Amino acid sequence: MKQRPTTVDSTVKQALDQSLQRFASNQHGKNASYIPYLASVPSHLFGISIMFCDGTHAEVGDTDYAFAIESISKVFTLAHVLDEVGPQALRSKIGCDPTGEPFNSVIALELHKGRPLNPFVNAGAMATVSLLEADTAQARWDQIQATYNLFAGRELTVNDEVYQSEAKTNQHNRGIAWLLQSYGYMYADPMEVCAVYTRQCSVAITCHDLVTMGATLANGGVNPISGKRAVRANNVAPILSEMTLNGLYDTTGDWYYKVGLPGKSGVGGGILAVVPGVCAIAAFAPPLDGAGNSVRGQLAAEYLSRTLNLSLLHEFA
Ligand SMILES: NC(=O)CC[C@H](N)C(=O)O
Structure with missing residues (x-):
């Protein structure tokens, strides 16, 4: 070999x-x-x-x-949330199975009664952000950013142009966030979570x-x-x-x-x-x-x- x-x-x-x-x-x-x-x-x-x-x-x-x-951000937010809630909670609240559908699929959510199935589709990634224990959006963001910085070994920043571009066009993700809420898989304010998720994607x-x-x-x-x-x-x-x-x-x-x-x-x-x-x-x-x-x-x-x-x-x- x-x-x-x-x-x-x-x-x-x-x-x-x-x-x-x-x-x-x-x-x-x-x-x-x-x-x-x-x-x-x-x-x-x-x-x-x-x-x-x-x-x-x-x-x-x-x-x-x-x-x-x-979407690569989803890996590192997952890392932080796993450290907070542990693998059992993550698996039972989100999962580790493929949806078989595109990353932003609404149909996948509907088929599984709102269970996102994994943290790397947009629904699962937003549910992951919502599991993070924080009182404010800023606190939620600070924890995410600190984890990314540890992984990268330097202070990463958000590209504001990317953030603005995504925030103006993320109606589909906002829809997914509300659907998660309606099915009981959103563990914090849906629009706040969607905004933090959009920010993490813009790093x-x-x-x-x-x-x-x-x-x-x-x-x-x-x-x-x-x-x-x-x-x-x-x-x-x-x-x-x-x-x-x-x-x-x-x-x-x-x-x-x-x-x-x-x-x-x-x-x-x-x-x-x-x-x-x-x-x-x-x-x-x-x-x-x-x-x-x-x-x-x-x-x-x-x-x-x-x-x-x-x-x-x-x-x-
Ligand atoms: N696949 C991706 O990289 C998707 C990330 C993108 N910000 C979105 O929410 O659609």
């Missing part, structure tokens, strides 16, 4: 260079346009990063460009931030650069389970089949893959496939998983 790297070496660097070269000219997919800001992000941008649990990292392409975290991150956040999960919840704990060790497995089952929406199965790793994507073009105990891969490329996942990001992750033998299931020759 081919060796799996545990630190950045020449093989890792070469694989990164190769993945950029191979897929940089791929023009498939389209930027998200239902959030006006996202349509205006240059489509050619492409960055790929890898970080090992020893903190070594390598990056190629546009890894310093700040993009909107979008600006670079590929470097994202890979650090992922490497923190790979490293059992401790940021490999800062040495600080961001989430309890025993909550990492529940997070990775959710990523395995639901990380790429209704095409998570296709992703797992090809990449063999827990992952998470966002409509801002970011994508993250975690190799527990080893490393994380992050990529950023705005054009998305029909399900909302970065096209080039998926290709880069698949290529790296195969070339570096990172998959949890496959044994590549």
Whole structure:
């Protein structure tokens, strides 16, 4: 069986260079346009990063460009809420099963009498935000931001342009928030929760931030650069389970089949893959496939998983 790297070496660097070269000219997919800001992000941008649990990292392409975290934020809010309420409460109040429907589906909610099924569809993500124990929206936000900062190892900020763009166009999410309330799965004021959720999606991150956040999960919840704990060790497995089952929406199965790793994507073009105990891969490329996942990001992750033998299931020759 081919060796799996545990630190950045020449093989890792070469694989990164190769993945950029191979897929940089791929023009498939389209930027998200239902959030006006996202349509205006240059489509050619492409960055790929890898970080090992020893903190070594390598990056190629546009890894310093700040993009909107979008749905990848759901992973880190989940981390905080798991630390507060524990995996049993999370599983019984939200769940860990695929809906089989798009991330913003109302039909999925209706089919399951309002139970969101998992924290990575918009309904489940808002229910997760509502589970957080806080008296005010500001307190709710402060806790979320503090957790994200621990994962990233620096102070992340909200891109106000993204927030305004999303807040003006998030009527569908507001509808979902009210539906959750009507079915008894919203545990705080629905509009306040929807606003906090919209804010968390508007946090600006670079590929470097994202890979650090992922490497923190790979490293059992401790940021490999800062040495600080961001989430309890025993909550990492529940997070990775959710990523395995639901990380790429209704095409998570296709992703797992090809990449063999827990992952998470966002409509801002970011994508993250975690190799527990080893490393994380992050990529950023705005054009998305029909399900909302970065096209080039998926290709880069698949290529790296195969070339570096990172998959949890496959044994590549
Ligand atoms: N898939 C995503 O990245 C969706 C996030 C986006 N803010 C939304 O609520 O629709």
